Amino acid sequence: MTDRLVVDAMVDRLKAWGTTRIFGYSGDGINTFLGALRRHGNDPEFIQARHEENAAFMAVAHSKYGVGQYGADAAAGTGIGVVISTQGPGAVHLLNGLYDAKLDGVPVVAIVGQQDLSALGSGYQQEIDLPALFKDVAAYCEQVSVPEQVPGILDRAFRTALATSSPCVVIIPHDVQQQPEAPPAGEHAEIATAPVWEAPRVLPTDSALDAAAELLGSAQRIVMLVGQGARNARSEVSGMAERLGAAVVTSLLGKPYVDESAPNCAGVMGHLGTSASAALLGRCDALLIVGSNDPWTEFYPAPGAARAVQIDISAQRPGNRYPVEVALVGDAATTLQALAGRLAPDEERNDAWRTEVRERVAAGRTLAAQRAATGAHPVNPERVVAELSALLPDDAQVALDVGSCVYWYARQLVLPESVPAHLCSTLASMGCGVPYGLAAKLMHPGRPVVVLAGDGGMQMSGVAELITVAARWRHWADPRFVVCVLNNGDLAEVTWEQRETEGDPRYSATQHLPSFDFAGYAELLGLQGIKVTDPEELADAWGRALNAESPVVIDVHTDASVPLLPPFPQGAAKLPAMRAALEQEGQAGARALRLLNEYAAQEEKLFGQ
Incomplete structure (x- = not known):
């Protein structure tokens, strides 16, 4: 017994x-x-x-x-x-x-x-x-x-x-x-098993690799769309892009797995993505999808405009978002290595495309800088993230909540190659930011954590999990745990969706959020709180938080009027509805309308057709 x-x-x-x-x-x-x-x-x-x-x-x-x-x-x-x-x-x-x-x-x-x-x-x-x-x-x-x-x-x-x-x-x-342990004895209907598992080695067929090489070898304007399936293929992605003379764009989940500082990296695709990615996807004649199932179908090349190859570990995914001609079912790194061996190095071919890619990427970075510098009241949230981008430690870990903060992460934060960043992406559930940050800290307690969240996500569950932070941080090898709250008193992403998608003015009864003193709450918990209402205070606030000896909540009062304008040309088609909705708001929407027009003019100057 x-x-x-x-x-x-x-x-x-x-x-x-x-x-x-x-x-x-x-x-x-x-x-x-x-x-x-x-x-x-x-x-x-x-x-x-x-x-x-x-x-x-x-x-x-x-x-x-x-x-x-x-x-x-x-x-x-x-x-x-x-x-x-x-x-x-x-x-x-x-x-x-x-x-x-x-x-x-x-x-x-x-x-x-x-x-x-x-x-x-x-x-x-x-x-x-x-x-x-x-x-x-x-x-x-x-x-x-x-x-x-x-x-x-x-x-x-x-x-x-x-x-x-x-x-x-x-x-x-x-x-x-409550019953006594009873290991299976191997008798009839008693199944003895073992806690073992080995990842399979999955490779495409030679014929599929040959077909992909032929397609890509004949293309002139190639874009690589990189998703989270390339998490172990960073160097292979970079090498393939160089070999093909390709632009690199990412899904939201793929953002941490490429070199975002490279001159051919155009950033995240989609509604919350960059103008450079939209422009290049609209111009390519071939698309190489690597480990991505990104849902923003309106930002892919128009069906028939580009020939496509898709690499994915799952045989279910190729062709799921775009009509691909060649499916390469296999691990991203191994498949890219096998494909590279079938492609001649691109030393001179596609020079015009290489130049266009670099120019578009440079224009996108200019646009990001212009928008971060655009005046807002009290603080432009794009500047908050741009200031972090210049100061983010190479050993940091980043966690995102869901909301408008994800737009600024996608467009303004250049991740060092050593920095992981994660969020609830496809489900897009608010309230995930601080829980994600806690898991990251527990995984690597000697590395600093930065959480970007809005006041909506924080009020949903973040303030509760700050109690967990307060209870645990003294046991961490590195106490730095920074929660930056973009506090605009509004469910801004949904507000802008109401204007863009429905053509409706902001509905205050559903969009206004009650005021909450996040910095003061942090102090009550024994953490540090920093309140920012002036953009000139941002660099100092980030510097203090990233060098603090305890967790810090930075409560930045940001402007909900800063527009969530999709990249052009898709964004241009949305402008009439957005402007009409803001005009219905009257004086309450005047600043948002001015900022929308300013953003549109910046976009038109750099990316207009």
């Missing part, structure tokens, strides 16, 4: 998969498991968030900030993200973070408590049909019914999460947790 319980076997299996920490919040449905963590000396380490949704965001970010390709994480000792919650409301709260993992393609394992098996089906307190709840979000979801299932279900959850880059869910009823 063993004294070990099912939950002790679970803890051992988690450690076998390289799990170093578990994010979550306690509840009676998982109390037995939490007791096992205590008996195991808090190994893996339990990280208490202020809300299960934030714990799920932390687990996703843990995987994103992990070492290299996700499959290497367990071997590197970091493990993929693991989150735990009780049944009922705790389980429901996990959904937002798990959908972040699903849509951004990130492996996460969720362990969810459940009422006793004997109570299920009776409408018991906090009883929810958990398999039905997680059916859409999870690539694998299974409920443990007997102790012998535990190793196999956990192993399959981790393997599936890694193999599919998806969230997986293990449901463990409370009474099953």
Whole structure:
């Protein structure tokens, strides 16, 4: 008779998969498991968030900030993200973070408590049909019914999460947790498994590589669209761009994986992207997509205007966003190496295109500088991020919340090659910024963290997780944790969407945010708070925060009237609706209309047709 319980076997299996920490919040449905963590000396380490949704965001970010390709994480000792919650409301709260993992393609394992098996089906307190709840979000979801299932279900959850880059869910009823450990004996219907997984080596066929080389070799104006699938192919992307004389643009998720300072790097594509990327995508005759599934289809070349090759590790994705002629299914780095061997170095070919690319990129950087210098009241948010770009330490980690701050990140922040940056991109859920920053800090406690967030995202969940920062920062090797709040009193991204997409004036009842003293709140928590209302104070504020000996909240009062104008030519088509909406606002929209016209004139001068 063993004294070990099912939950002790679970803890051992988690450690076998390289799990170093578990994010979550306690509840009676998982109390037995939490007791096992205590008996195991808090190994893996339990990280208490202020809300299960934030714990799920932390687990996703843990995987994103992990070492290299996700499959290497367990071997590197970091493990993929693991989150735990009780049944009922705790389980429901996990959904937002798990959908972040699903849509951004990130492996996460969720362990969810459940009422006793004997109570299920009776409408018991906090009883929810958990398999039905997680059916859409999870690539694998299974409920443990007997102790012998535990190793196999956990192993399959981790393997599936890694193999599919998806969230997986293990449901463990409370009474099953309390039963004695019973390793499967290998008898009939008792399945013995092992905690092992190896990333496959995926390569395209020779015929596909030959076809891609022929297509690209005959093109004159090539653009490479680089996504997060190129996370381990930075040098191969750079080498291929040089060989082809290509411009490099990125998806939002691909931004951290290229050399943004290179003269052929045009920045992020799409509605929140750069004018240089839009101009070059509109001019190319060939498109090489590397590990991207970017959704901004109106910013791709018009169908038929460019021939396309797509590299992706998943055979499901090529042709998903653009009509490609050649699909190369394989790892980005290895595939680019194989493709490069079939292409002659471009020493003179495409010189005119190379020149155009450099000119467009230079014009884009001029436009970014002009916009950061454009007067606003109190502070132009573009200048806030531009000032950070000049001061960001090479060993920093960046986390983004969702909102207008993402536009300024995409257009103004030039990331050093050593700086990771992550956000909830495809789901685009507000409130992820500080949870992401905490996961980054826990992953690499000796590196500074910078979180960019709006007041909307901070009010949604960021202020709660600052309590977590205050509780933990004294244990960090490097105490620098900077949260910059772009505080404009408005849900600015949605406000500008109302004007652009609907042609409607700003609706104050839905868009106005209550005032909140973020700097003062930080001081109440024992952190440092810096309030900025003058753009000339920005450099000093950033300098103080990035050299502080405790976490800092920079509360920058920014101007919600600064327009979120899409890049031209797509943005030019939106101007009439935006202007009409602002004219309906009367005096309240006068400054926004003036700034919109100023931004449009700058764009027209540098990128007008």
